Structures are given as C-alpha cells and as structure tokens.
Amino acid sequence: MNDRQDPYVQYDQYGQPMQLVGYDEYGQPVYQQVQPQQTQQTQGYGYDPYAQPEPRQQPIPPQQGYRSQQGYESQGYESQGYEPGQGYDYGTGQQPAVDTTQQWIPQQSPPRDQPQPPRQPAQEQPQRPVPGPRRPASGEGEYRTEQFSFIEEPNEGSEDVIDWLKFTESRSERREEARRRGRNRVVSLVVALALVVVGGVGYLWYAGKLPGVSGPDGGSTAAGGAQQRNVIVVHLHNTGGSGTSTALLVDNVTTGKGTTLLLPNSLSVSNDDGTTTTLGKSVDDDGSDGTRQALGTLLGTTIGATWRLDTPFLENLVELVGNIEVDTDVAVPDTKKDTAPLVSKGKDQTLSGQMAVAYATYRAPGEPETKQLERFGQVMQGVLEKISDDPQAATTTVRNLGLVLDPPLTEKDLGASLAKLAAHAKKGDYRTTVLPVQSNGTLSAATATGAIKDVLGGSVKAPEQGDTVRVGIRDGSGKKGATESARIALVNGGYSVVIGEKPTGTASSQVTYGEAAQKSKAEEVAKTLGLPTSAVHQGKVADNADVSAELGQDYRIT
Template identity: 30%
Template sequence: MVPPPPEPPALPVTLPASTATPADVPRGVVAADGSARAPSTKPGVRSSSRTTTRLELKDVRRAIIRTKRKHRRQKVLGVLITVLLLAGLVGTVIYLTGHDRNGRDASKNTSGAGVRTQHTVLLQVRAPDGSALSSALLAWDSQKKSAAVVLVPDRVVAQVPGSGAQPFGLAVDQPGGPAISRSTMADLLGVRVDASWVLDQAAFIHLVDALGGIKVDVDVDIIGKQGKDNVVLVPKGAAQQLNGVRALAVLSYRAPGEDELSTLPRFQHVLAGVLAELPSGTDALAALAGKIGKGSEISSTGTVTSLLDGVRTDAAAGRNVYQIMPVLTVDTGGAASYRIEPVGVTRMVNQVLAGSRLPGRFDKGNRVLVLNQVGTPGLGQAVRDKIVAADFVFVDARNQKPFGRTKTIIVVYDATPKTNVRASQLATALGLPQAPVQVGSRDQNIADVIVYLGSDFKP
C-alpha cells in the first residue's frame, strides 16, 4: 500500500515509519562486498534485524482521512502532487518495469548494440519567474539521418532529484537548474539527455532577431496588452513574418479556455520557424549562439551545435518528426496538470528515442530510492548521477529525518544471490563498497532498493 503523502509544502512523500530509520548494522547482515559485519555498538543506535513494521490498517485509514481533510485546505500544487502520486503510481511502475499493458517487455524494441549514434538536447525557454515557459527534447541520429522533436508539457509532474514530485517546468528554476532539468527529463523518459540550451525571454528574442526573423503559421489572433487596451499583437494567418518580440508573443500565448496541451502546436510552429532559419554548419551555429550572450546557457556547445545542424538539415528535407509527450490530464480543480501515460511513452521512446534509452531501464529489481539522512542540500543530484551511471533506475532522492546518519545502508527485499550482486554493484557505484546491506520486509512498492544515505557518501 502506498503511504499517504504529507501535507504541502513538504513535497517528498515519506515512506512508512517502519522504513524510516533502519538499524545501522543488524545481526546476520553482510556488507555489500560479502564480508561479515558485527552489530553496531554506536551509542544511541539500536541493533535490530527488523527494518520494517507494517502499518496497521486502522492507521492507514486514519492517515487517509487526515490527509483528505488537510488537502481540502491546500493549494493546487499540493493537491496535484497527492493526486499524481496516488493515481499515477501504478502506471509509473508499469513504465519503469518496461512492460506494456499486455505484459510484453518493451526493452526488446531497441536500436541494437554498438556505438551510440543518436544524441539528444533539451531546449527550454524560461518564463520571467525562472520556470520553463516552453520545453522540447530534440534528438538526431547521425547514422540514420533522422530527427525527432518531443514537445514537453511543463506541468507534467516528474521526480526532481532532491526535491521530489514537482511540475517538470520548475526543475530548471532549481539551483544548478539546467543540469537538474536534464536529469529530470532523463529519468522521466528513461533516455539520455546529452546537453541543454536554456534561453530566457530576452535571449529568445535576440536569437530570432539574429536570424532575421522567422516565418510562423499562426492559428489564432494573438491578443495582448498595449497600455490598458487589448490589441491584436499578431494576426491569424499562414507564414507570418515575425521578429523576436512577436515570436515570443505567439510562443507564450494561451487563448481563453486553452490548457497547456492546446498551446504546444503553437510552440511547434515557432520552433520549426527557428530551425528553418538556422545557419548551416557547426561553426556558424556556434557563432550565432555566441552573439546571444546573457540569458543563454549552453551546457555543451559542440553537442548542441552538432545536433542542431542535423535537425536543421532534416527539417529542410521534411524528415523531422514532431510529437507531444503522451500524458494523462489530472484534474485538480485549477489549471490542468499531467502525468505520463506509460504505454504511450514507452511506444514513443521505442519509435523515436530508442537510440538514447538508458541501459538497465527494464531490468527487474533495478529501481533505487535514496533517502538523504545527512540533510546536505544538493546531494540528490550527485547521488542520482552515480546511480544512473551504473545502469540503475533512479526513482527519487528525498530528505529523511532524523538527520545525522554517518553510515550509508542499503536495504533490499530478498537475499537471493542476484540481489546480493546488485546491492554490491550499487554500493560500489556510490563509492561505498563496504556499505552494509539489510533485508527488509516489503511494505512499499515505490522501489526495489532503498539507500539510506549517510555522511560517508562523498559526491
């Protein structure tokens, strides 16, 4: 049973109290490398072979009742996180385990072994508040000469490393935002995100103007304020020639009654207009990016310019594939929000992103949840990178009180040789090959392995 989520603004969902504070080294537990470990003698720490205690049914009922009462008074974001965690957990687990609704292993539709030829770039335009206004994942395969553009709803809820479940668009506003945003997108889709280009609104305007303007099909009159009056900023019509200011107006416009999904085709037209005007060659693209200056953040100029040159070429040849990320609408009583649609996302990844799929994504027993009992900010991203690099699936990293843990502990849910090997590999990936492993009773279905992070972990 999934434990009830805490009241906002504490976004991370705490696991049952039974898994909150495992014994440091219980009897009968071995280190990840297979060596025997003695019980902990640290003052104040109890040694116990029992790491979990099932919640009583009446406690669950009481918790659910309390949660419902509290949530009636919470803001939309809090309600959103609760609904998504309760309604979307099963679908997310289906996606993470790589099986479609018929039980078929989705990993069998892969691009084959060998040198990776597809690369990806996350392109984002920031809103004035620092969150993402528009986001797209661009992919290009240099061998197949094929490009794909996935349009991303910024209100799709994702697990942000170190911050828990949030609308994806908020990730880029975290400290180290572009890197956090790339990791969040990678974990959401299960694909590598090689680089990113993030533009604030002024930089986007500068980009379009540096291109000499762009041509965009505009589906509706774009209404905006001019002084106190509402005026038509951009009229409806095909192949409208737009400067940077007008292109931004189209990109950011939402007509009365529209939800975010309705605006994504508009974003597609603007993006297609930009791609059509990009100069040819990586040197010219690097020079263009250099002209924009402040407000433009490129994580890897070589990766971004190479990919954009390929996508630009395919766009000119009509080979680009545009697709909106498959999502399900979640009604929270306010602005529409979304969660991924597992079957649709698996199908999309197989069709257009198979060459960038993260290894280990569909291995059973591979999902890792990290509970940070150190409390140091920023550890979520650091531990996530080590976990994913070792071909594990990162579920989330959350702060877990009490803080002050010194020794990292890995909790698994069976003692089979395969699980022991996996635990050893995870401990080594974290740089802690001697980390003790506990076998817990399964009273949660969020992850296959839980890491209780101590101060012995070094980013």
C-alpha cells in the same frame, strides 16, 4: 826505383794506392782507392812500382754532409769521374750500381825521404745499398721538361664510343625514372583508394548505417537495433510574464531525422533526495543541472546539455535568422495596444522576433498547457528551418546572441547541434510532438511507449554494472499514502524511483523484471518493499524503468 812521385796516384795511411778521379768545387783533388781487379797502370805520367791495378771507375754517389779539411761542407758534388756509358740510364729509369769505396782527399804530400809503409793488396770493399735514389746534379743528367713530350692523337672512333655510352646511359636513366614515377603513381592511387574505402566504412559505422556492425554506441545498427541520438534540453523562460516551457531537441544520427519532444510542466519527476515534484517546479527550484538529471532518469535517456533561452534572446535569434514562417492556429492580441492583433491567424504567417515570442508564449484562457507547448514547438522548428546548417555559421549566430550558456554547453557545441538539426529541418525530416502525460503527472504505459522508445530510444538498454536501478511504482492498493511509503523505502534502499500511472484495484502486489539479468535486483526490490520473493516474476515493464513494482491491496504501509 823511380822516385818521381806520380801526381795522379797517392797512398792512404795504410799504404794503399789511391787514384786521382777529379777535383771538388773548392779545387781540392779527390782520390779513390784502386781496386785489385784492374791492372792498368797510369800511362804518360811515369811508372810507380807500388801502383796496383786501377779498378774500373764507378760513379760516386753524392756525399751528403761531407766536410773537407777547410771546414766547408760539400753537398751535391757532381764532378766525380766515371767512364762513359755508366751512370743513370735515362731510357730505362733504372739506377746503376753504386760504388761505396772510400774516398780520400790528401791534406799534404808525404816527404820523399820518409820511408813508405809496406803496401798490402787492396781488398774489395763490400757494396752497401744507398738509401734512396741518386738525384742528378744540375748539368749532369738532370730531368728537364724538354726531354719528355705528350702527344695527343685525336681518335674519332673513341669519341663516337663515348657519345654512344653517354646516350645509352641517359636513356637508361630516363627509362628508370619513368618506371619510378609510374610506381609512385600506382602506390599513390592505391593509398588514395584505401583511404576512401576506410573513410566510407568509418562514416557508415559512425552514422550507424553499416548493417550488422556495432556503431559508436555499442549497439547493432541493424533494423530494430539501438540508434545513436544527441539530445539537448531547452528551457524557454518568459521574462515578460511567468512560467517556463521545456522541450528536448533530438538529433537521430542513425536515421538522419530530428524531433522536438515537448515536455509539459505537469510531468512528475524525482529530485535528488527521492521526493517527487513537477517539471515546472524542478526548473525553478533545482536549476538546469538537477532537472537534466531528473529527466534523464525518468525517460531513461542521456541528455547532453541544457540550453536556457530567455524570451529576449529568442526574439534576437528570430531577428538574426531573418524572421520565420509559421502556420498560426490563433490570433495573438497585442497587449500594449487594443487595436489589431499582434499575430494573425493563418498559414505561412511571417513572424518577427517580437511576434514569435508573443506566439510561443501565448495561452488562451481555458486552453490546456499542451496548446501553448505546440506553439513554442512551431517557433523552434521555424528557427531551425532558417538557421544555417553550416556549423561555423550557426556558431557565429549563437555567438552574436550573447548568451551565457550553462556548462558543459559551449557556443561551438550549441552551434554544431543547431546546424545538424537545421539540416534535418531543411530536408523535411523533422517533426514536433508532445510527450503525453496523465492528469496526475505520470506517464501512461500505452501512450508513453511510442514517444520514449521511438523518439528517445536507449531506455530499453539494460543498465551497466554499478548503475542505479530504476524502479517504477504503480499504486493499485487504493490506500492513501501507499505510493509515498513505497517511494521512501526504495530511495532509502538506494534505488531511483519513477512514479507511474495508478492502475485499477489490484488484489496482490507484484514485482516485475524484463530481463533475466534483473531477476536478482527485482528480488531485492521486493524485500525492500516488504514483499515475499514469490511476488517476483518476469514480464513487461515500463520503458523508463528496470523493475516495476505494482502495489496491491496486500501492501502494508510502513
């Protein structure tokens, strides 16, 4: 037995041979257990009778966290032996099989005279997969940048293809954008045409010029149908003298015409308490609001607002519009001077503010009231012909007057109304007329029909549910106090009374209604007056009344 110890072979504590495979970074020998598959013996270093065949050397993975006897931690030891051709294959990028056999670094060599434990055949240790790839150490197969080379080979054909793709893409985008713009233009055009059509139809509907279609007043705008009118009542107060003058400024939106309807002060109107008074007294006593309601009830129309115009403001208004031209029918003397008249008689007379006021309020001795009213109407139409038809400019003129307007009239509303009337006057679609009134202050059925129905309109419309029934009284009884007795009875019954002209002697009393819907109301009127229901019949009623009551000789005063 060769008792010389082989320096390249050692035995572990179980007597298994361990072969020297290298040294660690601290110079300590590293042994690996000999696998039984190998039968090679160590040559040139002596013979070990207990040596087992050496296993084929496999690369040893780096020992993470290995600590030697001296306490030094060995990380990434790269000097572990392996045969050529094994290890990492850099050409395929595949990792080699890793041998996980035990390694042992001897602390001391066992003494020669100590008996060795019996040696058992080495058993092959099962291989376990190593979590994660082995990272080559520096100097032992480390990846370096010089091992790789990226070569760019220019290809003119590929560049041409890219350019062609860019060209076709940009052309497609331009075509799509052109189609999109075209669609947007078509949609915008269709929307604009639709707005124009809707706006035109709406204007025709609002103006009442659309045949067979109801306008904003609810009536048909066809021939003979109801028409839309805007009405303002104006009261001229003569601060230098006495008395007032009243006129209705009517803007017929449907026909595009304007009218000044002059109202005599002798016109009979009813107060809120049902009493009868004249228009002149109503303006002085009831004020603007009460008079407007009384006129609306009498004439069967809606009056939007009241414009109080004192003579100093009329003078300023004429000065602001730049004087007016009027065909005067009389020479107006100058009350302050005994020389030449203030206003001369003739055509196309230019009137200043002072002259216009003098002419509008002048009434010669013995002249009827209607003559003075006609002069006032001439001045008003002359002002409308000179004032601007632009609502903003007309509002500015009204604002410069410094008027204190009665509600609900405002400077903007008055300016807009005057501008519309001025547009009619400048085109020649304007007229001035006087409402005919009988000597007793009542309206004649024959003469008032034209003015009320044609100029004002709307009085023929049946009252809505809940409206006060207007009853026109005509006293043909010949009895004193019959009219007043009937008026008191009707007012106490909740009716609105309109006093009409007195007819010639009537034998029997009768109550007349125009529409079938008014029959029941006419019967109630007959009961209120103490008349039998047999006196009620359908027929012609006054335009400013819903039901007409004609008192005959059989009417009994209560």
